[in-house]
Amino acid sequence: MALLEVRDLHAGMDEREILRGFDLTVNAGEVHAIMGPNGSGKTTLSHVISGKPGYQVSAGQILFKDEDLLAMEPEERAGKGIFLAFQYPVEIPGVTTMNFLRTALNAQRKARGQEEFSTPDFLKRAGEIAKSLNIPQGMLKRGFNVGFSGGEKKRNEILQMALFESSLCILDEIDSGLDIDALRIVSNSINALRSPERAMIVITHYRRLLDYITPDFVHVMSKGRVRKRGGRELALELEACGYAQFEGAA
Amino acid sequence: MKRVLAREADAGRAKSNLFTAAHGRLPGCGPVAHIRARAFEAYERAGLPHRRIEAWKYTDLCALIGEVLPLAPRPDAAALVRAKSSVMQAAADQAVKLVLVDGIFAPELSDVGSLENGVDVRSLREILENPANSAMAGLVLSTTTDAMISLNAAMATDGLVITIAEGSTIKRSIQIVHVATSLSVSDFTRSYLQLGKGAHAAVVETFVAADGASRYQTNDAIIVLVGDEASLSYIRVAADAADAVNLSSGIIVVGTRASLNLFSMTCSGSIGRYQGFVTLAGEGSRLSANGVNLIREKQHADTTIVVDHAVPHCISRNKFHAVVDDCGRSVFQGQVVVRPASQKTDAALMTRALLLSDQAEADNKPELEILADDVTCGHGSTSGALDTSLIFYLRARGLSEKDAQALLIRAFIGEPIEEIPAGNLREFVTARAEHWLRAR
Numbered sequence: 001m002a003l004l005e006v007r008d009l010h011a012g013m014d015e016r017e018i019l020r021g022f023d024l025t026v027n028a029g030e031v032h033a034i035m036g037p038n039g040s041g042k043t044t045l046s047h048v049i050s051g052k053p054g055y056q057v058s059a060g061q062i063l064f065k066d067e068d069l070l071a072m073e074p075e076e077r078a079g080k081g082i083f084l085a086f087q088y089p090v091e092i093p094g095v096t097t098m099n100f101l102r103t104a105l106n107a108q109r110k111a112r113g114q115e116e117f118s119t120p121d122f123l124k125r126a127g128e129i130a131k132s133l134n135i136p137q138g139m140l141k142r143g144f145n146v147g148f149s150g151g152e153k154k155r156n157e158i159l160q161m162a163l164f165e166s167s168l169c170i171l172d173e174i175d176s177g178l179d180i181d182a183l184r185i186v187s188n189s190i191n192a193l194r195s196p197e198r199a200m201i202v203i204t205h206y207r208r209l210l211d212y213i214t215p216d217f218v219h220v221m222s223k224g225r226v227r228k229r230g231g232r233e234l235a236l237e238l239e240a241c242g243y244a245q246f247e248g249a250a
Numbered sequence: 251m252k253r254v255l256a257r258e259a260d261a262g263r264a265k266s267n268l269f270t271a272a273h274g275r276l277p278g279c280g281p282v283a284h285i286r287a288r289a290f291e292a293y294e295r296a297g298l299p300h301r302r303i304e305a306w307k308y309t310d311l312c313a314l315i316g317e318v319l320p321l322a323p324r325p326d327a328a329a330l331v332r333a334k335s336s337v338m339q340a341a342a343d344q345a346v347k348l349v350l351v352d353g354i355f356a357p358e359l360s361d362v363g364s365l366e367n368g369v370d371v372r373s374l375r376e377i378l379e380n381p382a383n384s385a386m387a388g389l390v391l392s393t394t395t396d397a398m399i400s401l402n403a404a405m406a407t408d409g410l411v412i413t414i415a416e417g418s419t420i421k422r423s424i425q426i427v428h429v430a431t432s433l434s435v436s437d438f439t440r441s442y443l444q445l446g447k448g449a450h451a452a453v454v455e456t457f458v459a460a461d462g463a464s465r466y467q468t469n470d471a472i473i474v475l476v477g478d479e480a481s482l483s484y485i486r487v488a489a490d491a492a493d494a495v496n497l498s499s500g501i502i503v504v505g506t507r508a509s510l511n512l513f514s515m516t517c518s519g520s521i522g523r524y525q526g527f528v529t530l531a532g533e534g535s536r537l538s539a540n541g542v543n544l545i546r547e548k549q550h551a552d553t554t555i556v557v558d559h560a561v562p563h564c565i566s567r568n569k570f571h572a573v574v575d576d577c578g579r580s581v582f583q584g585q586v587v588v589r590p591a592s593q594k595t596d597a598a599l600m601t602r603a604l605l606l607s608d609q610a611e612a613d614n615k616p617e618l619e620i621l622a623d624d625v626t627c628g629h630g631s632t633s634g635a636l637d638t639s640l641i642f643y644l645r646a647r648g649l650s651e652k653d654a655q656a657l658l659i660r661a662f663i664g665e666p667i668e669e670i671p672a673g674n675l676r677e678f679v680t681a682r683a684e685h686w687l688r689a690r
Contacts, residue, residue, distance in 0.1 A: 075645045078647055079648055104648050107653065
């Protein structure tokens with residue numbers, strides 16, 4: 001049984017079709033890279049999988065652990081183990097990072113039928129993960145993402161990814177807004193979270209990220225569907241030829 | 251226009267009847283009766299406030315309540331028993347309670363014996379009924395041009411006169427609990443709070459209803475004098491019956507190098523207005539005036555704060571947030587006046603409204619009237635809905651839509667609430683706000 005199966009997905013917004021027959025199969029333990037030019041539908045795909053309101057799915061299926069994902073609310077999908085690392089993480093003034101993390105973690109644990117973390121257990125666990133990501137304790141006491149740099153925000157996303165123990169992590173352009181050092185730190189953290197039980201979908205424009213996170217499969221997306229699939233070498237090919245070869249494809 | 255005038259005339263007649271009917275029951279005679287008569291005349295000249303009076307533009311009492319209801323009867327033993335459980339529920343942790351039931355001080359429900367050294371509490375009735383106290387009576391029953399304050403002076407049945415001695419630091423906060431027990435009546439209370447030089451205290455005023463109380467109207471006023479180098483936290487929480495009317499006024503004067511932390515929250519009732527008139531009368535004084543309105547259904551809540559910078563070198567900060575759901579309406583009027591001599595004034599006024607439904611309404615009116623030229627003053631106002639991108643982010647992290655909304659609302663109202671000094675009173679206000687959130 002595949003962890004995630006997307007079959008002939010057609011979806012869009014405001015009567016404009018963005019995904020036009022997208023197919024993808026992801027098994028546990030695999031890392032898939034989805035590459036493509038701006039406007040190819042990569043972020044739409046991540047939003048539709050995670051259940052963002054406002055999109056209309058006109059055809060196709062998304063199965064997650066053999067369950068119909070499209071019938072679920074976003075929070076149910078999170079509870080089932082889907083995590084979306086946002087390209088532009090939001091700021092929530094007035095909610096400390098620690099409070100947010102604990103509320104979200106316990107909501108997910110409750111949905112999974114697990115016991116909620118006590119405050120000391122949570123503090124210990126969050127503190128350990130934060131330390132491994134070079135996130136200072138002081139940051140956890142501040143408003144969620146308020147005043148964080150681009151790198152800090154992305155590290156905060158990875159912290160959540162580690163804390164929530166999700167089985168499918170979708171990383172939407174995690175490299176955007178990161179300098180070289182931050183990219184290395186974030187990538188190393190992501191690599192540390194690779195496991196046989198967890199799959200990842202890495203959405204990116206650039207091969208550079210894939211120098212750090214080695215994908216098992218690369219999918220090139222254009223105009224709402226996959227135009228070419230391959231291994232890591234496909235990313236190298238793209239680096240040489242660019243996306244132009246796929247732009248004209250019907 | 252004819253219809254409005256007719257309503258005012260009806261309301262005025264109703265008031266005249268009310269005053270006549272209550273006349274024999276109001277404490278004080280001689281000079282006090284004279285003060286009351288003059289106050290009532292002032293009220294009669296102005297009439298029930300309506301939308302053509304700028305300060306009442308958004309809270310037209312002629313249209314909203316039409317008339318003032320008859321005076322509440324003096325609470326009997328059964329009323330006191332019913333009030334007791336409400337007092338227990340309304341009590342802030344570790345606070346010394348002073349209870350007024352239907353506008354009458356109830357020492358049997360109060361912690362009079364727990365008052366700390368340096369605090370003196372007397373009932374207003376006791377003062378008004380003693381002819382030797384006429385000067386004090388005149389001070390406590392003083393009025394402004396506001397009609398509701400004049401009416402309050404004319405009709406006040408009782409209240410508290412609290413004095414805190416010079417240099418005293420009062421550790422336990424003092425809680426004035428107003429309990430309404432009746433149906434379709436009015437109560438009028440007038441209190442006076444004076445902090446001597448260098449005194450420090452915290453006072454919370456809470457308005458609640460006993461089981462069975464409904465459709466009542468409360469008109470409360472308090473005069474507060476914060477002495478030189480003194481500090482006061484004054485908190486007001488209106489948690490009345492769902493169909494009650496609460497009109498509360500504060501006339502507050504802050505002395506030299508003194509500080510006032512003022513907070514007002516309305517989280518229940520049908521029609522509410524809190525109007526605070528604060529004068530920074532001593533150089534180097536500081537005001538932090540904040541508040542929250544939590545409004546749902548057809549509730550109308552108005553907070554009006556007027557800050558008068560009467561002398562130089564004073565600082566005022568005003569932060570008011572409203573959360574409006576269903577068909578509720580929030581009004582915030584904040585006026586900062588900087589007088590010509592008040593150089594080096596530093597004043598800021600910010601109001602924000604969060605609208606949770608398409609029918610919700612918020613009227614925000616920040617005003618600066620600056621008559622000095624070397625000042626730092628600013629104001630701002632925003633109104634908006636919950637950010638859908640934040641809601642989605644939280645849902646993608648496993649929170650239900652309702653829980654995501656609650657988290658964001660909690661953060662929104664947390665900002666002014668955190669201006670209350672940390673301790674039992676901040677916890678008390680937070681708990682009341684949580685209660686409102688849970689009931690959504």
